[in-house]
Amino acid sequence: RIAYVNGRYLPHAGAAVHIEDRGFQFADGVYEVCEVRHGLIVDLTRHLDRLDRSLRELAIAQPMSRAALTAVIREVVRRNRVRNGLFYLQVTRGVARRDHVYPKAETPVSLVITAKQTDPAIIAAKNAKGLKAITLPDNRWDRVDIKTVGLLPNAMARQAAKEAGAQEAIYVDADGMVTEGAATNVWIVDGDGRLVTRPADHGILRGITRTGIQDVAAKLGIDIVERRFSRDEMLAAREVFITAATSICFPIVEIDGQTVANGHPGAMAERIRMAFFDVAE
Ligand code: PDD
Secondary structure: OEEEEOOEEEEHHHOOOOOOEHHHHHOOEEEEEEEEEOOEEOOHHHHHHHHHHHHHHOOOOOOOOHHHHHHHHHHHHHHOOOOOEEEEEEEEOOEOOOOOOOOOOOOOOEEEEEEEEOOHHHHHHHHHHOEEEEEEEOOOOOOOOOOEOOOHHHHHHHHHHHHOOOOEEEEEOOOOEEEEEOOOEEEEEOOOOOEEEOOOOOOOOOOHHHHHHHHHHHHHOOOEEEOOOEHHHHHOOOEEEEEOOOOOOEEEEEEOOEEOOOOOOOHHHHHHHHHHHHHHO
């Protein structure tokens, strides 16, 4: 495997950044994960728009022009021979002597890009069987709309899920309302058969897959409602599913040990997933 690190294509095994990179010391950086399907990058423009926004919100400089960045991404995908998989892109505020205050504006930012193949059989098995989730209090900061690499709460939540025999942790805010998953957005099908997801306020990341599914639902004539929903409503929902670039749309069949609906993946998740791929292709 090959990784791009600050202007160079390096063997993945030895690719490294400096010990005083602010990403390493302060989680002072942002990232994107984007799907590659049949050799094409899915929703690249939206991912790069969100990257721009994350950088702007944190006053981190652009690593390079969009055209140059796109060329590097394509080159990393090509060199790793990824047909179906993901690329990962991270920009940090760069290398500087440790000091909480930002370094001088001319400090070069760090840019790292990797790409890897994923196994379609594993994804298909998850879609067929559905996943289990746990719920946890949302203990993150109030700017999770910025896609920062400060993911320790998310890592802790996924670990807790794993230890409970589940695959995702779903965050619940102080009002008992679902925010999102540790690395996914959460959807339910409510009692009226409508697709419901939380409004993209500062309490969740505005997922690119979430936006794509809104497009798909509009095309299919499926009603989407952006409103908050509680953990209780989720447990009683007809269907629950989670979405992200890494998984598109995984059904959740059990939450905190309680079965969702009849315990099998639902028809809506399946329909959305199929249509999503039609639109993406
Ligand atoms: N995570 N919410 C959180 C907290 C996320 O980390 C992600 C994505 C999403 C879904 O966003 P999108 O549809 O743009 O992938 C929602 C990435 C995949 C990750 O951290 O691996």
